[in-house]
Amino acid sequence: xxxxxxxxxxxxxxxxxxxxxxxxxxxxxxxxxxxxxxxxxxxxxxxxxxxxxxxxxxxxxxxxxxxxxxxxxxxxxxxxxxxxxxxxxxxxxxxxxxxxxxxxxxxxxxxxxxxxxxxxxxxxxxxxxxxxxxxxxxxxxxxxxxxxxxxxxxxxxxxxxxxxxxxxxxxxxxxxxxxxxxxxxxxxxxxxxxxxxxxxxxxxxxxxxxxxxxxxxxxxxxxxxxxxxxxxxxxxxxxxxxxxxxxxxxxxxxxxxxxxxxxxxxxxxxxxxxxxxxxxxxxxxxxxxxxxxxxxxxxxxxxxxxxxxxxxx
Numbered sequence: 074x075x076x077x078x079x080x081x082x083x084x085x086x087x088x089x090x091x092x093x094x095x096x097x098x099x100x101x102x103x104x105x106x107x108x109x110x111x112x113x114x115x116x117x118x119x120x121x122x123x124x125x126x127x128x129x130x131x132x133x134x135x136x137x138x139x140x141x142x143x144x145x146x147x148x149x150x151x152x153x154x155x156x157x158x159x160x161x162x163x164x165x166x167x168x169x170x171x172x173x174x175x176x177x178x179x180x181x182x183x184x185x186x187x188x189x190x191x192x193x194x195x196x197x198x199x200x201x202x203x204x205x206x207x208x209x210x211x212x213x214x215x216x217x218x219x220x221x222x223x224x225x226x227x228x229x230x231x232x233x234x235x236x237x238x239x240x241x242x243x244x245x246x247x248x249x250x251x252x253x254x255x256x257x258x259x260x261x262x263x264x265x266x267x268x269x270x271x272x273x274x275x276x277x278x279x280x281x282x283x284x285x286x287x288x289x290x291x292x293x294x295x296x297x298x299x300x301x302x303x304x305x306x307x308x309x310x311x312x313x314x315x316x317x318x319x320x321x322x323x324x325x326x327x328x329x330x331x332x333x334x335x336x337x338x339x340x341x342x343x344x345x346x347x348x349x350x351x352x353x354x355x356x357x358x359x360x361x362x363x364x365x366x367x368x369x370x371x372x373x374x375x376x377x378x379x380x381x382x383x384x385x386x
Contacts, residue, residue, distance in 0.1 A: 074155075074159055074185075074190065074191075075188055075259075075260065075263045076162055076172070076185070076186075076266060077263075077266075078166055078171065078172055079162065079172050079173075079174055079186075079266050079267075080097065080101075080103075080171065080172070080173050080174070080266075080267055080269070080379075080383070081108075081173075081174040081175075081182070081186060081266060081267065081268045081269065082094050082097070082173065082174070082175045082176075082268075082269045082270075082271070083108075083175075083176065083177060083179075083182055083268060083269070083270050083271075083353055083363065084177060084270050084271035084272070084273075084349075084353070084368065085177060085271075085273070085278055085346040085347075085349040085350050085353075086122075086177055086278075086282065086342065086345060086346050086349065087278060087281040087282045087285050087346070088177075088271040088272075088273050088278065088281070088368045089271055089368055089372065089375075090175050090176070090177065090271060091105075091122075091124055091127055091175060092127065092372045093175075093269075093271065093372055093375050093376060093379070094173050094175035095127055095128060095130065095135050096372050096373070096375070096376040097171075097173055097376055097379060097380075098135045098171070098173050099130055099132055099135070100376060100380060101171040101173070101380075102169075102170060102171055103135070103165075103170055103171030103172065103173045104135065104136035104137065104138065104165045104168070104170040104171070104172060104173065105128065105135055105136070105137040105138065105173050105175055106137075106138045106139055106158065106161055106162065106165065106172055106173065106174045106175070107137065107138065107139040107140045107175060107176055108139075108174055108175060108176020108177070108178055108181050108182040108185065109121060109139075109140075109176045109177065109178050109181075110154070110178040110180070110181050111178075111314055112139070112140045112141075113139060113140065113141070113142050113143045113149060113154070114141075114143055114144070114145040114146075114147075114149070114314075115141045115142075115143065115144050115145055116144075116145045116297070116300070116301055116304070116306075117145050117297070117301070117314070117318070118297065119289050119292055119293060119294040119297050119317075120289070120294055120297060120298070120316070120317035120318055120321075121317075122285070122289075123140060123141075125137075125140075136165070136170065138161040138164070138165065139154075139157060139158060139161055142157065145301055145304075145306045145310070146301075146305075146306035146307055146310045146311075151180060151181060151184055152191075152195075152196070154181055154184075155184055155185060155191055158185050174186075177349055179349060179352035179353060179356070180352075183352075183356055183359070183361065186265075186266055186268065186356075186361050187360075187361070188260040188261075188263040188264075188265065188266075188360075189257060189260050189261075190253060190256035190257055190260055192222075192225075192239050192253065193249070193253070194238060194239045194242045194243070194249070195242075196238065197238050197241075197242070200234075200237070200238055200241065201234055201238070204234045204237060205230075205234065207230075208230075209229070209230045209233060212227070212230060212233040212234060212237065213227050213233060215237055216233060216236050216237050216240060219237070219240035219241065219243075219244060220240070220244075222236065222239055222240050222243065223257070225239055225240070265360060265361055265362060266361075267364070267382075267383070267386065268356075268361060268362070268363045268364065269363070269364055269365075269366060269379050269382075270353060270363040270364065270365040270366070271365075271366060271368035271375070272365045272366065272367060272368055273368040273369060274369070275347075277368075277369060278343075278346050279343055279346075282339065282342050282343060282346060283339055286335070286338065286339055286342065289317070290335065294317060294321065295321055295324070295325070298311065298317075298318060298321040298322060298325060299325060301318075302322075302325065308322050308326065315341075315345075316338065316341055316342055316345060317338065319341075320334045320337055320338040320341065321334060321338075364382060366378050366379070
């Protein structure tokens with residue numbers, strides 16, 4: 074899929090992406106499309122940093138999409154996200170608003186921005202159940218029986234199962250594979266979208282993460298996780314969501330003391346921010362160049378820098 078009107082803002086956690094996105098939306102008569110894999114869940118507010126109050130400005134409320142669209146604990150994946158993004162994007166454009174994509178979930182962001190199409194192959198629960206008992210070598214042997222499929226990754230059992238799922242589906246539905254090939258040919262003619270990145274020093278990222286973590290704990294982040302558990306959201310699901318939900322769940326289960334939870338969570342978020350930057354740097358090598366601007370500067374400076382860049386295109 075290709076989104077010619079899209080303006081994207083990326084960067085590590087706590088770098089100020091939402092503030093810049095809202096400032097740009099004010100100037101460009103825009104709407105925000107969230108690129109966060111956890112903000113889709115209802116009730117996961119403090120831990121995911123939704124900061125919905127920030128969408129209300131002196132000029133009114135900035136419309137936002139892809140936030141609070143799935144009950145916490147309900148299965149959700151990249152495939153579903155991409156379909157919902159496509160629907161939201163066209164809804165924004167139909168309202169003559171500028172779509173501004175803001176997020177730090179690298180996998181989700183990159184999949185949307187990739188001009189190369191996604192394999193539109195639904196999950197096959199029965200096939201997955203049959204394959205999950207096999208070794209990686211056996212899975213690779215099965216995959217080798219099919220014609221080579223572009224953009225599949227057999228590096229792990231989970232990825233190899235998905236690759237077999239895709240290859241098998243195309244073998245059974247040749248018209249779907251032909252449609253994918255046509256979309257791939259069209260995508261190669263598209264230019265990469267404009268992506269803005271906020272860059273901060275490692276020391277500043279850590280400082281902001283630690284300050285924000287203290288604030289969120291004071292705002293009731295532990296109570297938020299307790300409420301989710303009371304609402305019968307499985308502890309396994311919360312742990313799988315990672316970071317805040319993982320470590321606070323461990324604390325509530327008595328596996329960590331409060332101080333251990335806070336210390337280990339801070340370290341995990343520092344590491345997460347580092348992985349985010351590694352992912353975004355890799356995006357440039359994968360054909361999605363990012364225009365980096367100084368995240369230490371005031372948001373008005375950042376906004377004006379982006380507006381000048383837009384005019385120069």
